[in-house]
Amino acid sequence: MQTAKFTRKTEDFDCAFCGKHVKGNGYTNHCPECLSSLHVDVNPGDRAANCHGLMLADHLERKNGEMYIVHKCTKCGFTRRNKVCPDDNFKAILALSNGTIEEYRPKLLLKKTSK
């Protein structure tokens, strides 16, 4: 059976958290630098959510041998799993896995303002 649940998009976006310009590759919908995302989808890629809240990486989850970032919406509390991408900031992934992401995240903002 065909499913229209996943719509592949290749749009660029500016990260709502750190301001990084992210080149869309059709697979990632989060910023590879700070791992933040936006609550714009109900199902991946459909842009059907009207919350548009900032979704921050909350923790890591392992499922079927794959690593997922669990994003949590800062506005409505909605959570969603996203596969870790090879481009993702390894230090941020590490900070997520050892629970220091809250301390690490502000450093990403500092990096942006010093540019």
Ligand SMILES: [Zn+2]
């Ligand atoms: Zn970012």
Ligand SMILES: [Zn+2]
């Ligand atoms: Zn939301």
